[in-house]
Amino acid sequence: MDALLILGGLLLILAGLIWLVMLAFGTSLLWGWGSLIPPITLVYVLRHWRTARKAVALAGLGFIPLVVGLTLLASHDPVRLAAILSLDWAKPAYQAPAELDIDLHGELNGQAFAPQHAELIDGVLSLREGQDFFARREVKIRLPQGATKAPIRLDVLPEDSGNLPEVEVSWLLPEQDLPEARRLSKGYTLHLDLQALPPNKLNGDFHLVLPAQYGTTLSGRLELFTDRLRYRDGQLDTAFDSQETLVHVVEDHLQRRFASRLVQVQPIPLVTFPTTRVPLTVTARVNGQDQQVELVLRKGQSGWQVEGDHYPQLAQSTSAPSKPSSAQVPTPREPSRPTVDRRVRFSLLRLLSNPQQYQNLSMRVFKVSGGAAEGRFAGLDSDGSIRLSQQHGGAGQASFTLHPDEISRVELLEP
Template identity: 35%
Template sequence: MEALLILAGAVLLVLGWVWLVISAIRLSVGRMLFALLAAPLTLLVRGRGYPVWPRLLLLLGILGILLGATQLYQHQPERLDQLLSGRWAVSASAASDLQGTIMGQPFAPERIVWRGEDLVFEEGPADRVRRALTIRFGAAQDLLREPTIERLPSDDGAWPELILQWYTGALSAPGLRKVTEGYSLSLDLAEPVDGRVEGRIHLHLPTIYSTWLTGRIELSSAPAWLQERVKTEQLEQLELHKVAEQAAADATKEKNPPLQWQELSLLALMDEPQLFSGSRVRLTTWSGRTHLGIFKELSEEERLILAQARGPHQIELHFHMLDIRKVEARNDL
């Protein structure tokens, strides 16, 4: 509304100015030059021969600009500062990558930061935030373990909490609203590169909130949870590579007797597990997956425990007997 008033006022001002200059051609050269260079000042003079209608357009244009600027100052003073300082074009360009609305108000975040478990989007000076949208993952930390965070209104499970903050005017208190579910969220962050993180976000709230945010985002520093997730993924890839190398080595050794695999009886394992404790075994499940490791023991729940080395640490895999198709041991052990 404010922009429309300013634009309409500017159009009326230009039309009235041009009309006044054309009408002043029949007057003296001095009066025509006065109309050309300072048309708004003709509103203050009388009896100089200037027509009424062009000056009325000038007046309406000036009033429209002043009214629009007043409302813009009340609702979005930082926009007025940018307009008066000539930085409006830069602001529009920056907002093209990430933009949206909060409670119906235009929202173009200027800062995107992680604060603990919160993803925060802020607009306005650092010491006077005009609008902000915060996505809190404190109650939905499991979502941070996935490469892409997706939530749809029909999804079950934990939801990040949304905090909406907006400013309604110079004489009004800031607005605050919490949304705990029922919205759509897609957040995709790439792996950090030189400490910076890029990604995209698409957020849409129900119509009653008049709030959405979409576009590319960039973080100057990677949050701790993302660094931990990348490290875990790298360790898993390394372990898979080691398992593949070990399987290839085992396949090579199988070609050279007596280093061969010998199938064990599951009943024997269950009756006398201590006889096989510490043996290197190869376990195959009914789903077709193969696991290599050291047989340790049977758990209290009668599950077979297989130990695997992962870097400086050791993990234990537990298998239900009904899930095991066969267990093999090296006959050289």
């Protein structure tokens, strides 16, 4: 109501001023042009009051709803009124500096492509445009094993064959609820020359050209993250929302709690961001022994921290590690067990019958109506719907669900 009164009052005042200028032009051309200058407008009103009084009265009537609307706004939302009167809305919006220095030029599916986020995590190089759960446009390159450690130098030509990176491009049209995707295992041109940029970045040259029917070319300088941690002034930024940040906070807490740096935290349950409070049951190996601890993580002004954390910092060890005695007998290491590849014989039925086995694994879901979605498996809802989550760089983490009746096929992307 207050907004309508304010808007109506402003419209009446504007109509009165326009009418006044029209009356001035009707008096003479000189008065008309002069009335466009506020001081001369006032002189015209005083000299030709009988002619101008109708327009002045209309403009004066506009102040009545304007004052009433501002009074109502001040009574229930004074902060908004102060922002309006301070004219902050007229100032140009502040744009935060980009986290990554990305200077790429090109197109994807025939449309201009300007990625804002890039990362190389778990062997997948991802270039993403858009901050929603599904990217408007995205390029993913799954690098072969052994080609993910800096420096990365890789050249692929259309005629090459063998163990080549898999390239996937996807785009989301306005009328679609899931993006379309295309994958290539050969027949494209790729050039990567990336160098390490401490603490957790790579930067260098990037060049990608897909066959003409895909309408995709991308070339320039690229900077990307190698994990989901963020640093500020050389220190870890614990305010950033990611699984890795929580693991670091938990590990630091346990090291100080048990006064030992020999702490290995097991994977924690998947957390959906944004949130400010996370209760966790953490399993960790401390000094060679398994420990299970109940913790509550809370996000405050200084970032994520464990509730009730009053343990002091660990002293820096300056003494050299002692050499093992010759009398000590080395403990035989247990033979490593072969890793089971869960992608073998994976299906939607296996996922629904034993969801715990695939928790937090990356998978791709194909919808019956078309389109595909990719994310990490976050469990099943009460109605049996599959819930996937995605980490969006600085945008946090998002999740979505698909009912089994909507799914035609599920593909597991890691062992």
